[in-house]
Structures are given as C-alpha cells and as structure tokens.
Amino acid sequence: xxxxxxxxxxxxxxxxxxxxxxxxxxxxxxxxxxxxxxxxxxxxxxxxxxxxxxxxxxxxxxxxxxxxxxxxxxxxxxxxxxxxxxxxxxxxxxxxxxxxxxxxxxxxxxxxxxxxxxxxxxxxxxxxxxxxxxxxxxxxxxxxxxxxxxxxxxxxxxxxxxxxxxxxxxxxxxxxxxxxxxxxxxxxxxxxxxxxxxxxxxxxxxxxxxxxxxxxxxxxxxxxxxxxxxxxxxxxxxxxxxxxxxxxxxxxxxxxxxxxxxxxxxxxxxxxxxxxxxxxxxxxxxxxxxxxxxxxxxxxxxxxxxxxxxxxxxxxxxxxxxxxxxxxxxxxxxxxxxxxxxxxxxxxxxxxxxxxxxxxxxxxxxxxxxxxxxxxxxxxxxxxxxxxxxxxxxxxxxxxxxxxxxxxxxxxxxxxxxxxxxxxxxxxxxxxxxxxxxxxxxxxxxxxxxxxxxxxxxxxxxxxxxxxxxxxxxxxxxxxxxxxxx
Numbered sequence: 001x002x003x004x005x006x007x008x009x010x011x012x013x014x015x016x017x018x019x020x021x022x023x024x025x026x027x028x029x030x031x032x033x034x035x036x037x038x039x040x041x042x043x044x045x046x047x048x049x050x051x052x053x054x055x056x057x058x059x060x061x062x063x064x065x066x067x068x069x070x071x072x073x074x075x076x077x078x079x080x081x082x083x084x085x086x087x088x089x090x091x092x093x094x095x096x097x098x099x100x101x102x103x104x105x106x107x108x109x110x111x112x113x114x115x116x117x118x119x120x121x122x123x124x125x126x127x128x129x130x131x132x133x134x135x136x137x138x139x140x141x142x143x144x145x146x147x148x149x150x151x152x153x154x155x156x157x158x159x160x161x162x163x164x165x166x167x168x169x170x171x172x173x174x175x176x177x178x179x180x181x182x183x184x185x186x187x188x189x190x191x192x193x194x195x196x197x198x199x200x201x202x203x204x205x206x207x208x209x210x211x212x213x214x215x216x217x218x219x220x221x222x223x224x225x226x227x228x229x230x231x232x233x234x235x236x237x238x239x240x241x242x243x244x245x246x247x248x249x250x251x252x253x254x255x256x257x258x259x260x261x262x263x264x265x266x267x268x269x270x271x272x273x274x275x276x277x278x279x280x281x282x283x284x285x286x287x288x289x290x291x292x293x294x295x296x297x298x299x300x301x302x303x304x305x306x307x308x309x310x311x312x313x314x315x316x317x318x319x320x321x322x323x324x325x326x327x328x329x330x331x332x333x334x335x336x337x338x339x340x341x342x343x344x345x346x347x348x349x350x351x352x353x354x355x356x357x358x359x360x361x362x363x364x365x366x367x368x369x370x371x372x373x374x375x376x377x378x379x380x381x382x383x384x385x386x387x388x389x390x391x392x393x394x395x396x397x398x399x400x401x402x403x404x405x406x407x408x409x410x411x412x413x414x415x416x417x418x419x420x421x422x423x424x425x426x427x428x429x430x431x432x433x434x435x436x437x438x439x440x441x442x443x444x445x446x447x448x449x450x451x452x453x454x455x456x457x458x459x460x461x462x463x464x465x466x467x468x469x470x471x472x473x474x475x476x477x478x479x480x481x482x483x484x485x486x
Contacts, residue, residue: 020199028207037115052289068116121397239476242440406437
C-alpha cells in the first residue's frame with residue numbers, strides 16, 4: 001500500500017512538472033501568436049503603452065475584424081460539420097475525448113479572432129490545449145483509476161494551468177480547476193492545481209515575458225473604511241449586472257447556429273463590431289482596452305485627499321489620452337464632432353500642469369458628465385458586442401470581457417462615490433467592480449478575486465475590500481439566478 005501511494009505521488013509530481021511545462025510553453029506561444037495577428041491585421045501590438053487599437057485607422061478596424069470572423073466562420077463550419085467536434089472543457093473533464101488536430105485548430109482560431117479585434121475572451125484556448133494535453137499524457141502512460149490516478153482531476157487541473165499560464169495567474173488557475181471544473185476542494189487537488197499552474201506560469205513567462213496586464217498605479221496607496229462601504233454597495237450592483245451577463249452569455253451560447261448560419265452570422269458580427277469600433281475602439285479584442293479605461297479614470301482635482309498619483313507614463317498610455325489623441329489627429333473638434341467624439345474631444349481642450357505637452361489628457365470634474373457617458377457607452381457596447389459574437393457562433397471566453405464590464409461599471413459608480421468620499425480613488429472602485437462582476441458572472445468568487453488581483457498585481461491590503469465585494473456580488477447573483485429559474 002505504501003509503495004502504491006508513493007508511486008501515485010510520483011506520477012502526480014511528474015504530471016505537475018511535465019504537463020505544466022508543456023502547457024506553459026503552449027500558453028506562451030499562443031500569446032506570441034496573438035501579438036503577431038494584431039501586428040499583421042491592425043498594425044499594433046497590445047501592451048502597457050498601447051492597451052487597444054487606439055490610433056488604428058477606423059477603416060482598418062472594420063476590415064480586420066470583419067475579415068477575421070469571416071475566415072474563422074468557414075473553418076469553424078467545416079470543423080463542426082465535416083469532422084469530429086471539439087467538446088467543451090467541462091465535457092473533457094467528464095471524459096469526452098478531445099481530438100488532437102481539431103482541438104489545435106480550434107485553439108488557434110480563437111486566438112486569431114481576438115487578434116483581429118473580435119470582442120471575446122482568449123482564455124478558453126489555453127484551457128482547451130491543457131485539457132487535450134492532459135488526456136494524451138494519461139493515455140500515453142496508461143494512468144487511470146486502477147493506478148490510483150483520477151483522470152478527471154488531471155484534466156481539470158491541466159485546463160486551469162492553461163489559464164494560469166497565459167495570464168501568469170497561478171492562483172486563479174488553481175481555483176478555476178477546483179472551484180468551477182471539479183467543484184470539490186481538497187488539499188491534494190489544491191496542491192496539484194497550484195503546482196501545475198505555477199510551473200505553467202513560469203514557463204510561459206520565459207517565452208512571452210512578464211508584464212502587468214492592467215495598470216492601476218492611479219490607485220490610492222491604502223484601503224479606507226469608506227472603501228469598505230463602497231465594496232458592499234458595488235458588490236450588490238455588480239451582482240445584479242453579473243447575473244444578467246451570465247444569463248445573456250448562456251443564452252447566446254445555447255442559440256449558436258448549428259449549420260450554414262455561421263457563414264453569414266459571424267461575418268455580420270464582425271462588421272457590426274468594426275462599425276462600433278469606429279466610435280468606440282476599446283470595444284475590440286478581449287477586453288483589455290475597455291477595462292483599462294476604467295482603471296485609468298483619474299481626476300487630479302480631488303486625488304490629493306486619497307494620496308493617489310498617476311505617473312506621466314501612465315497618463316500618456318491611458319485610454320483617455322489615446323482616445324483624445326485619436327480625435328485630435330483626425331481633425332475633429334467639439335463643435336463639429338458628434339456623439340462619443342464630442343465627449344472625448346471635450347476632454348482634450350487642455351493639458352494639466354506638470355505634464356509635458358501632449359504627454360497625457362488630464363480629466364477634471366468639469367468633464368465628469370462626459371467621462372460618465374463614455375464609461376457607460378463602453379459598458380453597453382462591450383456587453384453587446386461580446387454577446388453578439390458568441391451568438392454568431394464564435395468560440396471563446398467571457399473572463400476578460402467580464403473584467404472589462406466590471407471595471408467600467410465600478411469606475412462609473414466611483415465617479416459618484418468620490419464626490420462624497422474624496423479619500424477614495426476611481427481606480428480602486430474600478431478594481432472592486434472588476435472582481436465583483438467577474439465573480440457574479442462566473443459564480444466563482446475565489447477564482448475571480450485572485451485573477452483580478454494577479455492581473456493587476458494589486459497591493460495585498462486591497463484583498464479586504466475586494467473580497468467583501470466579491471462575497472456580496474456572488475450571493476446577490478446566486479439569489480437572482482435561482483429566482484429566475486423558478
């Protein structure tokens with residue numbers, strides 16, 4: 001018995017290292033593929049200084065996402081009607097076999113459409129890759145229940161490692177496996193999941209490099225009692241919004257076209273996304289640009305009480321600055337612009353003191369109406385474009401879009417909050433909103449909290465208000481979803 005247990009632990013340790021390295025390498029290469037597609041189709045590479053397709057000509061945005069979804073629609077139609085279909089990760093954990101080349105093509109297509117600007121998450125791709133590799137690993141070494149190895153656990157943990165690897169978020173990867181896929185928390189599963197996700201994250205970083213996914217440097221240095229109160233209220237609002245987004249994404253997923261409908265619905269979704277991006281470029285991609293808009297909402301006029309400071313580099317790379325620069329370079333003015341262009345142009349009338357010319361747009365309370373309008377428009381456009389893309393037949397995730405929705409909603413609520421409580425910052429409110437809405441939409445509070453905190457590299461002191469908001473939002477969304485099923 002002792003030998004059997006030792007052998008079993010040996011296999012689990014081997015799977016942790018071998019699968020972790022393979023999945024991490026795959027996650028790193030998928031990230032490089034995303035950058036390559038963005039450079040080819042849109043002429044930029046997503047990064048800290050360029051979080052979205054700001055400055056990309058409007059016509060190129062439209063063409064890129066339309067061509068991307070048109071091409072993908074043909075391949076997906078053939079994959080789903082002429083060959084073995086790729087099961088979901090949850091079905092793979094339950095025992096459904098993932099075919100090798102079909103899964104690889106399915107994974108690459110998801111990264112490709114995000115790179116062209118489709119409004120959908122890219123985190124499903126590395127999870128599917130991880131699940132497929134885990135199944136082949138178990139097949140190769142004949143690991144099964146007779147040897148004391150739970151294949152379901154290995155596949156689930158490997159899928160979580162894919163998430164941990166692509167976002168350098170080992171805690172989120174571990175919690176995704178045990179909270180969503182396995183729905184069973186044990187010491188062994190937690191250790192196995194965290195070990196494999198850590199190896200995957202480390203390996204992926206060697207390939208794609210390390211960088212903070214979201215810039216939250218405009219946040220106050222410490223949490224406050226008033227921020228705890230905001231967390232409670234924001235948690236309730238995000239719980240309701242997250243429940244609606246979950247219902248919407250479930251509806252969109254269940255109404256995907258099965259046959260030739262995908263050949264016209266996906267191109268149409270691409271065209272509509274592109275037209276939206278003419279006015280709201282942050283709607284494109286997996287949600288990084290939209291989320292950063294919320295995180296970068298910083299008003300120096302009242303920031304002194306909170307101690308928040310936005311560096312010159314962060315201000316220059318802020319989506320608010322990039323949007324204002326885009327309007328300036330296209331020759332639009334507040335007197336001739338319409339809609340969102342007028343709002344953005346109204347923010348670009350002057351530059352704040354202490355900054356070099358054109359170093360960054362400084363938001364003021366005089367523009368709070370325009371700021372709120374752009375955040376609300378971004379929230380609505382991102383939700384619509386994401387659900388439409390899923391409904392059209394595209395495959396992908398909703399984690400990053402969920403963070404984007406939460407960040408913009410949190411920032412929108414934060415604009416009102418800081419008028420009464422200037423000791424808090426809009427960025428902190430956006431952080432709380434991002435985690436809370438993600439927790440509500442995924443019904444996975446631990447995974448959501450850790451993913452947002454890891455992607456932003458937030459100070460540990462903010463785990464308290466974020467955790468409070470996540471708990472409230474998860475309970476509110478659960479209550480609403482349960483009531484809607486009666």
